[in-house]
Amino acid sequence: MSDNRNLKALHLEIQNLLAGYVDDSLSETEKYIVEAHLAGCLTCRMDVERQQQISQRLNHLPLSRLPAHLQQKLDRIPEQPLPMSGKKTVRDHWKVLRNGFNKRIQIKPLITLSGWAVALILMLVLLLPLKPSDNQQTIPMVAQVLAEYQSAGISGQFNLHSKVGVNAPASWPDARVLASWETSIGGAPATAYAVRTGNHIVFQYAVTEKVFFRNPVVRMKVAKEGRYQAKENGLMVVALPVKKAGLLIVGPEKAIPEIKSISL
Amino acid sequence: MHFFKRKKNRQQYFQQMTMPWRERLYNVALRQTRTSARAEDWVQETFMRAWQDFDDLADPQAVYAWLLKILDHVIADDIRKEARRQQIAPVISTEELFLQEQHSSYQGPFEQLLQQQTDQQLIKAIQSLPEDFGKVILLRDIEGLSYQELSRILAVPEGTIMSRLSRGRRLLSNILNRSDRQGKLPQTDKTTKGIYK
Ligand SMILES: [Zn+2]
Numbered sequence: 454m455s456d457n458r459n460l461k462a463l464h465l466e467i468q469n470l471l472a473g474y475v476d477d478s479l480s481e482t483e484k485y486i487v488e489a490h491l492a493g494c495l496t497c498r499m500d501v502e503r504q505q506q507i508s509q510r511l512n513h514l515p516l517s518r519l520p521a522h523l524q525q526k527l528d529r530i531p532e533q534p535l536p537m538s539g540k541k542t543v544r545d546h547w548k549v550l551r552n553g554f555n556k557r558i559q560i561k562p563l564i565t566l567s568g569w570a571v572a573l574i575l576m577l578v579l580l581l582p583l584k585p586s587d588n589q590q591t592i593p594m595v596a597q598v599l600a601e602y603q604s605a606g607i608s609g610q611f612n613l614h615s616k617v618g619v620n621a622p623a624s625w626p627d628a629r630v631l632a633s634w635e636t637s638i639g640g641a642p643a644t645a646y647a648v649r650t651g652n653h654i655v656f657q658y659a660v661t662e663k664v665f666f667r668n669p670v671v672r673m674k675v676a677k678e679g680r681y682q683a684k685e686n687g688l689m690v691v692a693l694p695v696k697k698a699g700l701l702i703v704g705p706e707k708a709i710p711e712i713k714s715i716s717l
Numbered sequence: 718m719h720f721f722k723r724k725k726n727r728q729q730y731f732q733q734m735t736m737p738w739r740e741r742l743y744n745v746a747l748r749q750t751r752t753s754a755r756a757e758d759w760v761q762e763t764f765m766r767a768w769q770d771f772d773d774l775a776d777p778q779a780v781y782a783w784l785l786k787i788l789d790h791v792i793a794d795d796i797r798k799e800a801r802r803q804q805i806a807p808v809i810s811t812e813e814l815f816l817q818e819q820h821s822s823y824q825g826p827f828e829q830l831l832q833q834q835t836d837q838q839l840i841k842a843i844q845s846l847p848e849d850f851g852k853v854i855l856l857r858d859i860e861g862l863s864y865q866e867l868s869r870i871l872a873v874p875e876g877t878i879m880s881r882l883s884r885g886r887r888l889l890s891n892i893l894n895r896s897d898r899q900g901k902l903p904q905t906d907k908t909t910k911g912i913y914k
């Protein structure tokens with residue numbers, strides 16, 4: 454009676470090892486125990502046989518081809534910018550890309566002009582350089598504004614309501630403010646401005662003093678030369694101190710005005 | 718961090734490492750859903766996460782296992798979100814399958830039965846298994862990964878992989894037997910999978 458029960462328990466125990474037996478993944482001892490049991494258990498012998506047959510049959514399933522449109526989507530993935538300011542920012546940034554750029558920036562429209570919004574979308578799509586970035590930046594705020602600038606072009610969903618009569622912190626002869634929105638840079642609130650200059654669009658970010666001076670490299674450069682600037686893949690970021698705050702200008706290198714023509 | 722020094726190569730290296738696995742990964746995804754659109758979304762999301770976490774890839778030899786692990790998380794996230802399990806109507810419960818597991822009376826030529834099944838029918842039968850069992854069969858028998866790799870991907874001990882695989886294949890043969898007698902595949906109620914714990 455109790456022998457029977459032990460046998461039953463062993464049988465159940467052995468059943469959990471049968472896949473390993475079929476796949477030759479048991480230790481020598483386990484293999485020995487299983488084989489001893491198999492000799493006296495028809496159920497387990499049949500189980501082994503079926504497992505082998507299933508495994509063999511499934512091994513030969515044909516592969517479906519990767520659809521061309523998926524192939525193309527996957528090709529484009531590494532073209533996306535990748536801010537170098539740590540995991541969190543990277544993840545946040547991807548969230549932006551997935552949800553569409555417009556969801557992230559908190560827009561406080563003063564006056565809504567749908568015509569402007571449409572024109573702006575078109576211009577951004579046409580004018581923003583879509584070239585992906587290698588992202589040499591290690592200064593978080595700089596990496597972030599570069600990424601935002603680029604993702605605006607890539608996502609092409611820049612559905613902004615424009616403000617009329619708003620002045621950006623920095624102005625130069627042919628600069629025209631297209632839109633402004635509230636965002637967050639370096640974890641602190643910031644105001645962004647899209648400015649058209651010639652055939653390009655340049656973003657300006659008014660950031661807090663704390664964020665602006667957080668990085669020692671920026672601090673040193675600003676102290677010595679009055680500004681910090683970085684270039685990457687044809688894009689340029691200029692960081693300028695302004696009264697009780699900082700200003701980041703990002704755009705195609707050739708669209709960034711000479712420092713002397715900028716009035717703050 | 719070490720990749721950051723060669724950022725110029727990052728894109729190129731990423732593509733070089735992951736491109737050969739695209740199709741297989743797509744097939745793994747495809748075999749876990751009934752719609753190809755959903756599989757495509759999963760694959761895209763997987764490669765996005767892979768790109769973003771590329772520097773976490775410690776062992777370049779294990780890139781496929783690493784991608785599969787990400788895919789597994791993507792699918793789990795998606796399923797959690799959609800709670801799609803609710804929509805699958807139970808025809809027979811897995812409990813019932815287990816009851817008959819111990820005394821399956823089928824004595825006919827199983828191999829013949831197996832050969833008669835179309836690939837699509839087999840995939841459907843695997844999909845009807847409780848998730849934990851279907852997954853190990855998919856990764857071991859279709860994808861040919863080792864127990865060690867499976868253990869890493871699913872984050873469970875190798876012994877658990879082995880017992881799940883044993884029970885999964887047994888369940889699968891019961892489902893196939895049953896469908897042979899009834900002329901259609903059963904669908905299991907995956908919400909009862911708690912009973913296997
Ligand atoms: Zn037995």
